[in-house]
Structures are given as structure tokens and as C-alpha cells.
Amino acid sequence: CLCLFLFALQGATIRRDEATGEIFVARVIHGGLADRSGLLHAGDRLVEVNGHPVFGLEPEQIIQILAHCHGTIMFKVVPMTERPVNNQTMLYVRVMVDYSPEQDPTIPCVDAGVAFSKGDVLEIVDQTDALWWQAKKLPSTSACAGLIPSTNFLKRKQREMLWFQAYQPHTCLKASLRLSRRPGTQIAGTPHCPTNCCWDALETPYEEVVRYLRHPNDTHRVIALVGPSGVGVNELRKRLIEMNPQVYMGAVPHTTRPSRSHEESGREYHFISRELFENMAYNNRFVDYGEYRGHLYGTSMDAIKTVQDSGKICIIDIEPHAILSVRTHELRAYVIYIKPPVAECMRQTRKKSQITTNYYTSRYFKDEEYQEMEEVSKKIESQYCQFFDFVIVNNILQDARDQLLTAVKRAQEEPQWVPAAWIRPSAQN
Numbered sequence: 001c002l003c004l005f006l007f008a009l010q011g012a013t014i015r016r017d018e019a020t021g022e023i024f025v026a027r028v029i030h031g032g033l034a035d036r037s038g039l040l041h042a043g044d045r046l047v048e049v050n051g052h053p054v055f056g057l058e059p060e061q062i063i064q065i066l067a068h069c070h071g072t073i074m075f076k077v078v079p080m081t082e083r084p085v086n087n088q089t090m091l092y093v094r095v096m097v098d099y100s101p102e103q104d105p106t107i108p109c110v111d112a113g114v115a116f117s118k119g120d121v122l123e124i125v126d127q128t129d130a131l132w133w134q135a136k137k138l139p140s141t142s143a144c145a146g147l148i149p150s151t152n153f154l155k156r157k158q159r160e161m162l163w164f165q166a167y168q169p170h171t172c173l174k175a176s177l178r179l180s181r182r183p184g185t186q187i188a189g190t191p192h193c194p195t196n197c198c199w200d201a202l203e204t205p206y207e208e209v210v211r212y213l214r215h216p217n218d219t220h221r222v223i224a225l226v227g228p229s230g231v232g233v234n235e236l237r238k239r240l241i242e243m244n245p246q247v248y249m250g251a252v253p254h255t256t257r258p259s260r261s262h263e264e265s266g267r268e269y270h271f272i273s274r275e276l277f278e279n280m281a282y283n284n285r286f287v288d289y290g291e292y293r294g295h296l297y298g299t300s301m302d303a304i305k306t307v308q309d310s311g312k313i314c315i316i317d318i319e320p321h322a323i324l325s326v327r328t329h330e331l332r333a334y335v336i337y338i339k340p341p342v343a344e345c346m347r348q349t350r351k352k353s354q355i356t357t358n359y360y361t362s363r364y365f366k367d368e369e370y371q372e373m374e375e376v377s378k379k380i381e382s383q384y385c386q387f388f389d390f391v392i393v394n395n396i397l398q399d400a401r402d403q404l405l406t407a408v409k410r411a412q413e414e415p416q417w418v419p420a421a422w423i424r425p426s427a428q429n
């Protein structure tokens with residue numbers, strides 16, 4: 001068995017070979033003192049610390065020696081004969097799970113661990129070790145990296161955790177959680193869970209990402225708005241488009257419901273037969289679809305592409321489970337989460353707001369609907385926050401619209417972290 005611990009100040013960990021009693025440098029923390037000195041390397045054999053021979057000592061005894069050292073500390077080291085060639089390339093990942101070194105009894109040194117939450121971007125600087133990689137959480141001002149579990153190790157930990165905890169089957173957050181009022185795009189119970197709708201964080205805890213800036217000749221990134229029903233997704237989308245219809249446009253949805261006298265196919269909706277709709281759904285032509293009051297509604301890839309090909313920026317609102325359908329090389333969606341403020345604030349800002357209960361009738365919000373929105377929001381966030389590129393709290397409508405405008409511009413004009421697979425189809429996810 002190998003004992004690992006950290007030379008806290010020097011930025012290295014050591015291990016004792018239990019068979020021989022020899023002490024070796026296990027790893028050098030990237031950017032730490034030992035690394036910057038260039039004198040200590042993983043695999044070097046430690047012989048003395050300030051004149052004290054360390055052979056056969058327990059790691060705790062070496063810590064004691066170090067604790068009593070003042071000023072310059074001298075290490076006598078036998079360098080390993082064959083240094084591994086450092087062929088590490090920098091890797092950036094977006095994390096799909098939460099991790100806390102404090103909760104992890106297997107970490108060699110808690111102080112050297114990097115805590116991260118879903119959606120954080122990490123720069124992985126060293127993957128030499130099979131169990132513990134070295135990484136920095138971005139944005140980082142520190143030159144020094146810390147320890148994170150390797151992909152395989154993290155997967156193993158997660159499986160073990162699931163094994164020990166009562167297994168909670170993953171539930172897709174479907175529209176049944178919604179208040180289901182959005183005329184035309186309501187989806188009262190998505191009929192199926194498309195195979196790609198749930199990201200398997202267990203299989204891919206780290207998603208490789210790259211910095212991407214849209215080339216002026218590329219089509220615009222699709223802007224996908226997500227939020228609990230009633231939060232104002234539709235209102236914000238409408239307001240943005242009204243501000244500049246030459247630049248922003250929605251995708252015309254498909255429906256199987258009959259058209260009304262004032263409606264024109266291709267303008268409000270594409271009115272199609274159920275047979276054709278089902279055929280399109282079968283062939284994955286919809287990014288999001290479902291049934292409402294006996295009729296099918298959906299947003300098709302082709303409708304989005306039509307907007308993109310016209311040179312405009314396509315703004316769509318989707319159910320959370322459809323995020324993965326738009327996070328593709330083709331659409332390169334920028335996902336904006338519209339979050340409700342706390343119920344108390346909504347009571348103030350929504351006093352005069354009406355919600356449409358069906359095509360013709362409207363009414364004021366009920367108090368319990370604010371609570372429901374808050375609860376649904378928490379569920380959506382816990383399951384999908386790792387995919388949000390931007391979050392807007394929709395309290396004062398005008399402010400939220402301004403923030404949306406800023407976010408949409410940022411998506412098109414500033415570099416963003418996107419899945420590497422969008423840029424390099426060979427990249428592993």
C-alpha cells in the first residue's frame with residue numbers, strides 16, 4: 001500500500017513504497033513551488049530533508065521534520081533515471097457533476113483538491129496519474145493547479161455512490177411540470193423521451209470544450225431560451241424580435257391543429273397532417289415536440305435552418321429536455337436560462353400581468369403559481385444548469401430584455417466555451 005500526502009508548501013506529494021521503505025515524489029503540483037524550481041520530479045527518490053535521512057520513516061514523521069524546518073529547506077534527492085517525456089496537451093472540460101474534496105476520503109490531500117460544480121470549466125494540465133489529474137478552475141488567477149479525480153476514477157466514484165445510496169432513477173423534466181399555458185407551443189406531456197434527451201453524467205463527467213468565436217461567414221448561433229412555464233420566456237422572445245425584426249426571428253412551428261381563418265400556413269404555423277408530423281418526428285426532424293389538447297406541436301430543424309439561411313438570428317424557446325437536441329454542430333445553440341425571481345418579487349412585478357389559459361381567455365397569476373414556478377425552476381436548474389451559457393433573472397421586464405440583448409450579442413460576437421465535438425467531430429465526449 002502506498003501512502004500519499006502533500007508537502008503543503010513545496011507543492012508536491014510523496015509516497016512510501018511499503019515493500020522497500022523508500023520515499024518517492026508521487027507528483028509535483030503544476031505551477032507550485034517545486035514545479036517552478038524545476039528541481040523536483042515525480043518518481044525522484046527522497047533521501048534527506050535538511051540532513052535528516054528519511055528512509056523507512058512514516059510519512060507523518062517526515063511531515064514533522066518539515067514542520068520544524070525554518071528558512072531554507074534542503075532536499076537530497078536521487079533523480080529518477082528516465083524522465084517521462086511530457087507530451088501532455090492542454091485540455092479544457094466542462095464538468096457535468098459536482099465534486100467536493102472535503103467529501104472525498106480518497107483524496108491524497110484535501111488542501112490540494114479543486115472543488116467544482118456542474119457547468120464549471122476546468123483547464124486540465126496533467127493527466128499522467130491514472131487516478132488524480134491536475135487542473136485549474138477557470139477563470140483562474142493562480143499559477144498553481146490542484147487535484148481532481150480522473151475521468152475513470154470519477155465515474156467509479158459515482159457508480160459506488162449510486163450503489164450505496166438508494167438508486168434514484170433519472171426522471172426527464174417534462175412539460176407535465178409546466179403550467180402548460182403557452183399557446184401554440186404547449187406540450188402537455190412529451191410523448192417520448194428521445195434517446196439523447198438525458199445527458200449521461202455518469203458516462204461523461206467531463207465534456208471536452210474549446211473556445212469558439214463565430215466566424216462572420218458562419219451562420220448565427222441559435223439562441224435557445226429555457227425556463228419554467230409562466231416565467232416570461234415567450235414575452236422576452238417576442239420583445240427581442242420586436243426590437244429588431246431585421247435581425248431576430250423565431251422559427252415557425254409545425255402543428256396538426258386546423259388553421260384558423262386569419263392564419264396562413266408558413267406564417268403562424270406550418271399546418272400539416274398528423275401522419276406527416278409523426279413521420280417527421282420519427283426521422284428526428286424536430287428539436288422539440290409534444291401534444292397539447294389533442295394536437296401535435298413542434299419546432300423543426302428545417303424551420304430553424306430557414307431562419308439561419310436568411311442571415312437572421314433564430315430565437316427559439318424549448319423545453320429543458322430538448323437542450324441536447326440543439327447542442328449540436330449544426331445549430332451551435334447558446335442556451336439562456338430564464339429564471340424566476342423569488343415569489344415575493346414576482347408578486348410585485350406580475351401584479352398586472354395576465355396569463356393566457358387557452359387561446360381566448362386570460363387571467364391573473366395565482367399565488368401558488370409563483371411557488372410552483374420557483375419549485376420547477378429549482379428542478380430544472382439541478383438537472384440542466386451545466387448546459388446554461390447565460391442566466392437571466394426575469395424580475396423587471398425591461399432589465400431582463402436588456403440582459404437578453406447583451407447575451408445574444410455576446411453569443412455571436414465573443415469567444416465562448418463550446419463542446420469540442422462541434423468543432424472537431426473526432427473529439428471524445
Ligand SMILES: Nc1ncnc2c1ncn2[C@@H]1O[C@H](COP(=O)(O)OP(=O)(O)OP(=O)(O)O)[C@@H](O)[C@H]1O
Pocket residue numbers: 179180181182183227228229230231232233234235236349350353354355394395396397398400
Ligand atoms: N418580468 C415580468 N414582469 C411582469 N410580467 C411579466 C414579466 N415577464 C413575463 N411577464 C408576463 O407574464 C405572463 C407569462 O409570460 P409568458 O407567456 O412569456 O410565459 P412563458 O414563460 O412563455 O410561459 P408559457 O409557456 O406558459 O406561456 C405574460 O403576461 C407576460 O407578459
